[in-house]
Amino acid sequence: MLAVPALGLLNAFLGFLMLLVSLVLLWWGNAWRKRWKATATVAAVVLFGAVLPPAPQDKTSDTVADADAKARNAGRPVSSPSPRSAAHGKQEPKPTSDPDIPNYRGLRLDKAEERARADGFSTGDHDASDQDKVIWMRSNWTVCFQQADTSSDSARTIDFGAVQAGSPCPARDGGPIPWPRMPDLIGETRKAAQRKLAALDVPSDRTYAATIYGNDALPDTGEYNEWQVCAHDPARRERVTDSTSVTLWLSAPENGCPAQTGDNNGTALLPDNDDDGDPDYLDPFPHDHTRNSTFPDGLTGSSGGSSGSGGSSNSSSGGGGWGGCHSRWC
Known part of the structure; x- marks a missing residue:
């Protein structure tokens, strides 16, 4: 029976086998009284249990403790589930020093x-x-x-x-708003300039057209898309904000831009030989001061005969009559 605890110290499995063999021999091959056999059996079992090594603890707990210790040593947040939650199959929230904050950027x-x-x-x-x-x-x-x-x-x-709203975000909090700068539109057609302004978020209802020449006139909307930009306000490199209005000073392609623009927009004049207020390129009678764009329907009150350069003779009996249509609208 003493061999049982001795082998238990060396190897738990061999000690258990020896305990079984000893009990078999004790009860079936021994003439001892039952009381002595029972006492010996209890003593053998107690001795064997006393020499067994302590039961190993839960490996999960050791693993979690090791992982948490390593995380603390590395300066990382502890993120492992506790052994209790692991045993019950529950996932506890992972604590973190930088929680996932929703992104509200771009919202009103x-x-x-x-x-x-x-x-x-x-x-x-x-x-x-x-x-x-x-x-x-x-x-x-x-x-x-x-x-x-x-x-x-x-x-x-x-x-x-x-x-x-409508302003671009600064590069950093508290920095200047990066408003776009006005490009150089001089020499562009009005149509091309409008496209560039649209790219800067300048709406068409805040873009205005005007003639660079004081005695010129714009045709109907859409008919001056190919006119040339001679100047613009704001000028090149000025900031274009969400409230900026842009004026394009234009000239018909055949006239070109005046030699000096800048602050003199609208003061330069196109040639007007008859000094009737209409530039020659628009005047159907550039040598007749009495006929211009304000003349009623382009009609004269003459009673026949030649009606000036380019006129036609439309005599009528009785000497009265219209002098015909001498207008660019005919």
């Missing part, structure tokens, strides 16, 4: 704050540009930046940096 400020409050944040806001404007109507502002503070679950806050 009022909508962003509404969603953030629904997500459990208290909100704040400020002008994201260097102009430091006070935000009044949040529906007219757009979120460019957000800064969240989640140091405490009970006091999660988020601060929005916003710009007025």
Whole structure:
């Protein structure tokens, strides 16, 4: 019986086999009384249990503890599930120092704050540009930046940096708004200039056309798309904001631009030989001061005969009659 604990110290399996053999020999090959056999059996079992090594603990717990210790030593957040939750098959939330904050950028400020409050944040806001404007109507502002503070679950806050709707976001919070610059449109056709302005988000209803020559006149809308841009306001390299209006000073292709423009827009004059207010290239009678674009229907009151250069003779009996149509509208 003493061999049982001795072998148990060396090897638990051999000790258990020896315990079984000893019990068989004790009860079936021994003349001892039953009371002595029972006492010996209990003693053998107690001795064998005393020399067995302690039962190994849950390997899952050791693995989790090791992983958490390594994470702490490396400065990472502990993210392993606890042994209790692993034993019950439950996944606990993983604690983290940088929680996944929803992205509210690009939303209207009022909508962003509404969603953030629904997500459990208290909100704040400020002008994201260097102009430091006070935000009044949040529906007219757009979120460019957000800064969240989640140091405490009970006091999660988020601060929005916003710009007025239609304004581009600065490169950094508190930086200048990167408004586009006016390109050089001189020499472009009005149609090509309009396309470039549309690319800068300047709508057509804030783009105006005017003649560079004071005595010129624009034809009907759409008929001056091929006219040439001689000057524009704002000038080249000036900022184009969301409220900028643009004026294009134009000239008909056959006239070209005056030698000097700039602040003299609209003061240069095209040749007008008869000094009737119409430039020669538009005047059907450039040598007749009495006929111009304001003459009633281009009709004369003469009673026949030649009616000036380019006129026709339309005599009628009795000496009266119309002098015919001497207008570019005929």
